[in-house]
Amino acid sequence: MTTRPADQPDRPPAPAAPDLREDEVLRPRAERPGSGWRRLLHDVTGGRVNPGRSDVEERRAELLERVRGRLPGAHRVAVMSVKGGVGKTTVAACLGLTLAEHRGDRAVVLDANPDAGTLADRLTGDSRVTVRELLDDIDRVATWTDVSRYTSLAGRLQVLASEQDPASGDAFRRDEYERVCDLLGRYFNIIVTDSGTGLVHSAMEGTLARADSVVVVGAPTVDGAGRASKTLDWLVAHGHDDLARDAVVVLSGDRQSPEVDAGRVLEHFRARVRGVVEVPHDPHLATGGRIDPDRLRPATAAAFLELAALVADAFDVRRRR
The missing domain is CATH 3.40.50.300 (P-loop containing nucleotide triphosphate hydrolases)
Incomplete structure (x- = not known):
């Protein structure tokens, strides 16, 4: 039986590590474009070439996220x-x-x-x-x-x-x-x-x-x-x-x-x-x-x-x- 020295206080157990979320593990990917030449290029190449969404699409996505905020x-x-x-x-x-x-x-x-x-x-x-x-x-x-x-x-x-x-x-x-x-x-x-x-x-x-x-x-x-x-x-x-x-x-x-x-x-x-x-x-x-x-x-x-x-x-x- 192992005993702890009297001058060494008990230590609380280490807290459990939080679960890894998907967005922390996966590399970020450009979102699929919704229209225009960006969408055409994405679809023609089967998604291998993805220029991402335009500034207008990014702005719309940001606004939609705010509109759908918790109430x-x-x-x-x-x-x-x-x-x-x-x-x-x-x-x-x-x-x-x-x-x-x-x-x-x-x-x-x-x-x-x-x-x-x-x-x-x-x-x-x-x-x-x-x-x-x-x-x-x-x-x-x-x-x-x-x-x-x-x-x-x-x-x-x-x-x-x-x-x-x-x-x-x-x-x-x-x-x-x-x-x-x-x-x-x-x-x-x-x-x-x-x-x-x-x-x-x-x-x-x-x-x-x-x-x-x-x-x-x-x-x-x-x-x-x-x-x-x-x-x-x-x-x-x-x-x-x-x-x-x-x-x-x-x-x-x-x-x-x-x-x-x-x-x-x-x-x-x-x-x-x-x-x-x-x-x-x-x-x-x-x-x-x-x-x-x-x-x-x-x-x-x-x-x-x-x-x-x-x-x-x-x-x-x-x-x-």
Whole structure:
């Protein structure tokens, strides 16, 4: 029997070595190109010659990885603009479509415009059932199937239309928005709200009270950029400085002027918010009709993928409740 000297203390057993992961053992390989001459060369040589993905493909892969980031709970995104006609509803719709397409969880866009919003028209053309019917029946909604009776579907994206009769007198109030948003949070991972253009109406108060992040829509014009900046000022002045600081600003290129220094506009917003995205003019979106993602120009689709990635960057940071 072997004895240990009295002055030699017992030593704890050595910790087990961690398992080797595949990515630590295998030599890195260039990813298969997705298109162009790189793909042709790869396929013609049976993969023996692989130039790898282009810079554009690498950038898209990086954005997709961010878009698909972990989401620990429901995340509420408010898309807002104090000025109409700058593409707010288009941005809300395309953001929702992009997130729903590239993630495996559930996403919904809610039209919270108290003045007969057009979100459902742009996405599905079906606004027969609206948030008003959902509110009337909300105490009887207890399952995913129940919720889906009040939404329409655009690809993988669920759409909840706003009240379509401006003469109904049933304005969308703060307490109603919060009840709907809380209900949706039980069945959806991502809730995108297309807000009205007024900052003082009751539904906007509820939207900001529930929002985890904000997208402010403007344009690279004097009035479009000025109103977007004033929207950020308003958020700060009304106690939402955290949302303003972490906001993403979208500059819609449907309206622009060569007399405006776009560089200075970008510099202004980059100093104020977490991210800025420029969405180029797109003839398909400019019609104001039903949005078909397959008809977007590549640059437009790339801009909305960048927007979705910026929004998804905040998924792990739960700033507000």
